[in-house]
Amino acid sequence: MSMLELKYIVPGDDFTRAGEASGDVKHKLKKIGYNPDAIRRVSIAMYEGEINMVIHAGGGEAEVNIDPDRVEILLIDHGPGIADVEKAMQAGFSTAPDNVRSLGFGAGMGLPNMKKYSDEMYIETEVGKGSTVRMIVYAQR
Amino acid sequence: MKISELAEKCGFIALNFAEDRDVEGCYIGDLLSWVMGRAKENNVWLTVMGNVNAIAVAVLADVSAIVLTENSALDSEALERAKQRGVNIYSTEDNTYETAKKIIAAIE
Numbered sequence: 265m266s267m268l269e270l271k272y273i274v275p276g277d278d279f280t281r282a283g284e285a286s287g288d289v290k291h292k293l294k295k296i297g298y299n300p301d302a303i304r305r306v307s308i309a310m311y312e313g314e315i316n317m318v319i320h321a322g323g324g325e326a327e328v329n330i331d332p333d334r335v336e337i338l339l340i341d342h343g344p345g346i347a348d349v350e351k352a353m354q355a356g357f358s359t360a361p362d363n364v365r366s367l368g369f370g371a372g373m374g375l376p377n378m379k380k381y382s383d384e385m386y387i388e389t390e391v392g393k394g395s396t397v398r399m400i401v402y403a404q405r
Numbered sequence: 406m407k408i409s410e411l412a413e414k415c416g417f418i419a420l421n422f423a424e425d426r427d428v429e430g431c432y433i434g435d436l437l438s439w440v441m442g443r444a445k446e447n448n449v450w451l452t453v454m455g456n457v458n459a460i461a462v463a464v465l466a467d468v469s470a471i472v473l474t475e476n477s478a479l480d481s482e483a484l485e486r487a488k489q490r491g492v493n494i495y496s497t498e499d500n501t502y503e504t505a506k507k508i509i510a511a512i513e
Binding site: 279280282283286287290300304307308311312315367368369371373374377380381 | 435436437438439441442446454456457458459460461462464465466467482486490
């Protein structure tokens with residue numbers, strides 16, 4: 265059991281609501297006086313993950329487990345899966361449609377940012393079934 | 406310097422004023438993923454992106470205000486979200502370069 269366990273539904277195809285979960289996590293971490301640098305990294309990594317789920321997977325679920333020394337973020341979707349994870353991890357590689365680019369996303373920075381801002385990241389994915397991304401951010405880097 | 410003072414010196418028009426925050430430096434960019442990772446707390450953020458996602462990025466990056474340059478549009482959903490989340494938003498007719506010059510002159 266973690267100190268604090270949070271669960272969110274990330275709605276699909278709704279850019280207006282993406283960021284609600286990560287915003288809420290940020291707010292809660294701030295309230296309990298978490299390390300500001302860790303809060304920032306959790307927020308950014310999770311928001312990118314939320315956006316990814318909205319763009320690519322028709323939404324999904326987010327689970328956040330907060331402990332004094334670390335925050336674990338689980339992002340679970342039942343979307344199309346990632347065919348080539350290595351390629352998806354390359355900065356600048358994107359399969360996002362054009363309408364997403366006009367919103368300021370789709371530059372192929374989502375997964376690279378998630379890796380950059382988390383301390384550990386694990387991707388489990390199966391084409392046609394979905395993806396689960398697990399990220400860990402330590403309170404002290 | 407406070408954001409209200411900077412806005413007055415630079416002639417920004419307030420579209421949403423929530424809190425008179427401190428301003429420490431400036432960040433410029435329209436690519437949200439890029440800005441989110443690089444803008445610093447209390448930066449004033451110059452952009453042309455006036456959508457709800459820009460509001461989310463402003464909250465996550467904890468910038469002191471968004472300044473929409475060249476009168477770029479703030480959509481109604483974004484304004485609503487900015488009110489809910491307490492994000493300061495200003496508008497200016499100047500382009501981003503001119504706006505940045507004014508900010509430098511005002512801050513230094």
